Amino acid sequence: MEAAQVRDAAPLFAALGDETRLRLFVRLSTTGPESIARLSAKSPVTRQAVSKHLDILSRAGLIRGARRGRERIWEVEPKRLADARQYLDRISLLWDDALGRLKRFVEPQA
Amino acid sequence: MEAAQVRDAAPLFAALGDETRLRLFVRLSTTGPESIARLSAKSPVTRQAVSKHLDILSRAGLIRGARRGRERIWEVEPKRLADARQYLDRISLLWDDALGRLKRFVEPQA
DNA sequence: TCTGAGTGCAACTATCTGGTTGCCTTTCGG
């Protein structure tokens, strides 16, 4: 896999790699767009912590936020989630290829 | 998505969320099983750093290592990678469901 | 216009993490 792809994929996975943050992302994926207040109401951590997590997710491109009146509404960016899936798929393919080469090496006559 | 699944998925993504570490994982997926010495030979960081990363990947269940003589050989655990893919797929489905509900709400007659 | 709900900003703290260096143990090969 190309170096550029790894450089792009790592921060994506890192953003999903915190439990509180992943929970927020799953919540947004389940309920659709929500405000910070509503999100933090059902969260064990502070509103500020929630806000920081949302900021990190948005920097990774996984969510997108917009001001609406005095609220800020966050919603999932499915394109970026698809990217993450694609990266995992590619790694899977790499492994399949490696396995194929190994089999052809061990059983050249097959 | 269940809380238990989130608790399982987060460390998985976290393990893939560091660039050097993801690079090592991709390398192992591409070339097949390799020793620490061979892995760290082509890495910009120390052998110790490589060793720590491999340890983290193995704790996440993504790779498996075995002693062979004075070497330690590491190889990818494809089952766990499939887990990660499945988690992303599930989140995607959540989002699709939410979108579906939204559409039925907005255009009830369609 | 005044109150409160919803956020943003900043400072601070404790812990985690990626990385290093130094040294010791194990094992292969001549």
Next chain:
DNA sequence: CCGAAAGGCAACCAGATAGTTGCACTCAGA
């Protein structure tokens, strides 16, 4: 048997990160 290769262990360091608290700002609505 001895030297070197491969690796493990432990201490240490700097910066990132998850979380907090406190205060200031901005709208919406009665």
